[in-house]
Amino acid sequence: MPATIGLMLLAEPMLSTLFQYNEFGINDVYLAGQSLRGVILIKVLVPSFTSRQDMKTPVQYGIYSMIASLALNVALVFSFGTCRACSGNVTGRFF
Numbered sequence: 512m513p514a515t516i517g518l519m520l521l522a523e524p525m526l527s528t529l530f531q532y533n534e535f536g537i538n539d540v541y542l543a544g545q546s547l548r549g550v551i552l553i554k555v556l557v558p559s560f561t562s563r564q565d566m567k568t569p570v571q572y573g574i575y576s577m578i579a580s581l582a583l584n585v586a587l588v589f590s591f592g593t594c595r596a597c598s599g600n601v602t603g604r605f606f
Contacts, residue, residue, distance in 0.1 A: 515555055522547045 518525075523544035531540050560569050 515551055518551050519548055526595075 523540055523585070526543050526547070527537075527540045528542070531537065555571050
């Protein structure tokens with residue numbers, strides 16, 4: 512738990528120290544920090560479901576996330592081009 516809290520609080524300063532140079536700007540650090548927090552929450556929440564013998568809920572939300580990610584990728588690729596396909600992938604992770 513202390514490492515989880517530390518990563519949640521220090522996600523942006525760590526990413527800024529490691530990656531913020533040349534083309535990786537402050538907005539990129541913010542977005543990468545948000546995605547890192549999402550991954551950390553998944554790492555914390557999935558074991559709580561498996562410890563309660565509830566295997567259906569994480570699988571259902573995983574399927575919803577894959578469908579949303581696929582739909583957003585297709586929509587953004589055809590409307591904005593291939594450079595925005597990663598936006599659909601990241602946005603689909605929030606569903």
